[in-house]
Amino acid sequence: MIRRLSRILFLAAVCAASCLAQAGQEPAPSASPASQPSGTSSTAPSPPKPKKVWTNEDVKSAGTVSVVGDQRNQKYTMTKHPDAAAVQKYKNNLQKLENQLADVNKQLRALQAFADGKPVGEGGENMEHGFNRVPVSQQTQKLLARKKQLEQQIDDLYDSARKSGIESGELK
Secondary structure, three states, X not given: OHHHHHHHHHHHHHHHHHHHXXXXXXXXXXXXXXXXXXXXXXXXXXXXXXXXXXXXHHHHHHOOOXXXXXXXXXXXXXXXXXXXXXXXXXXXXXXXXXXXXXXHHHHHHHHHHHHHOOOOOOOOOOOOOOOOOOOHHHHHHHHHHHHHHHHHHHHHHHHHHHHOOOOHHHHO
C-alpha cells in the first residue's frame, strides 16, 4: 500500500515538474502596456535565419569533398599478407602448446576421477611412473597452474600473430 502511494506521489511530482518546465518555455506576458516605461519598447525576437540549401553548384565551388574511397586521400597503406614461413612457425608453436594443454587436461580428469573414487587404471600398470606421494589436491593445484600458464601462452601467441598481420583463422 505504501509502495503504491509513493509511486502515485512520484508520478504526480513528475507531471507537475513537466508542466512547470513547459510553462517556463513560454514568454511571460507583461502586466499591462501602461505599466511599462514609455521610453522602452519590448523588442520582438528576430525570426531565425533560413537554413541554406546546398545545390550541386554550391558544392563544386566549395572546394574538394572528402570521399572515403578516393585513392588520392589515402594516408595509409594496405597491409601485406604474412609469409608462409611465419604462419607455419605460429601453427607449430600453437600445436605444441595445444598438445601440452590436452595432456594437462587428461591428467586433471584422471586425478578428478581418482578423487571421486572411480577406477582410474587402463587395464595395466605403467611401471615407469612408479608411485606418487604428493597428495591429489596438490597435484591438482599444480596442474591447474600449468593449465592457466599454457592458456596464457596460447593467448599471447594469438596476440603476437595478430600483431604481425596473421589472422586467427589462418592458424587453425
